[in-house]
């Protein structure tokens with residue numbers, strides 16, 4: 080048998096490989112310098128496997144035979160966009176790390192088609208002159224909700240920041256100590272306030288704030304009262320804060336505007352039990368707040384945005400703030416929001432928006448899907464069980480409420496749970512799952528039904544280790 084060193088000397092040169100079969104065609108598809116780099120990487124790997132092999136010649140022959148397809152794979156991987164669709168098996172419907180609300184199909188279509196050409200984004204077609212981009216949402220929100228005007232920016236953090244900077248720069252904002260929360264991803268109410276140039280005036284204590292505390296804190300420097308949805312967190316036990324209606328009465332009395340950060344954009348009351356403690360935007364506006372802000376991509380079910388509704392003079396002041404330009408929305412998002420809102424206007428949003436379809440999916444339909452997916456699995460590769468479990472809404476809404484769900488629990492016959500979940504994440508259609516009691520757990524509620532076939536393919540790829 081030849082020694083490894085003798086075999087290593089017989090490895091072809093980079094140039095010889097570039098002219099070889101299969102590799103020449105890669106040069107037509109990819110830039111030469113990338114192909115050369117990948118050939119060098121592949122040869123480095125080949126040298127390692129020859130040195131480690133008990134049969135160096137065989138290692139060389141099989142390495143060279145696999146070379147062209149391996150180069151094709153690594154070049155494809157290299158140029159593949161890093162941002163890709165994934166299957167959300169986590170059971171968290173509004174998962175911020177996974178892009179929050181999936182869009183309804185029609186919404187995604189109008190966003191695409193509007194982006195492909197020109198539009199009347201800021202052009203009044205009747206008058207033939209410049210218009211304002213907010214116009215497209217203003218009318219729709221006024222038809223849907225008891226508000227005088229609407230504006231939309233890039234996300235809810237920007238909306239809050241913009242309102243604070245417009246109405247309270249250099250002045251005081253009253254906030255209950257129980258609402259000085261961190262929402263995640265370094266969004267902290269006190270920091271946003273500070274950055275906006277407003278001064279925070281803390282009111283009450285962490286667990287108890289009374290309306291008198293607000294009244295006593297009011298002074299000539301006060302520009303705004305802010306009420307924040309505590310989002311992902313609850314104070315339980317000996318706790319209290321004033322009703323929104325009490326704050327509205329106080330703010331009218333004092334002539335100081337009241338802003339509510341509602342967070343999730345839950346527009347109207349539904350029959351979903353898990354959302355029973357979540358205030359709706361409609362209820363908040365009916366209570367008489369001056370402004371309310373919320374995200375577009377949480378329970379509203381649309382694209383990422385921050386929306387502010389309320390009194391017209393205040394909204395107009397917000398629009399005129401030069402910072403509005405810094406966080407303004409693009410045309411595709413306006414189109415997506417309009418389309419999402421039209422589903423509310425038509426009364427079809429509960430059936431058409433994926434977030435509400437997921438919330439409303441019945442146990443029987445989830446179990447049927449779980450059984451069908453399970454039948455698609457190779458019984459030699461997987462052990463599987465169907466279990467009951469609980470999903471979460473996520474996105475800061477209804478933190479302690481859960482939704483009963485169906486889980487598909489999997490174990491690979493060939494590898495550990497950690498390895499299986501790693502392979503699932505790294506597949507061509509990544510699946511993000513969780514591990515519990517040594518099973519990989521897939522929650523049927525958060526996986527889109529139209530992705531079930533892709534899921535079965537991802538599972539069979541993960542089983543074979545590709």
Ligand SMILES: *Cc1c(COP(=O)(O)O)cnc(C)c1O
Nearest residue numbers: 234235236308310341342374475
């Ligand atoms: C989610 C949330 C925010 C931040 O909204 P983004 O759209 O992520 O910027 C702000 N306030 C509350 C109460 C929230 O729930």
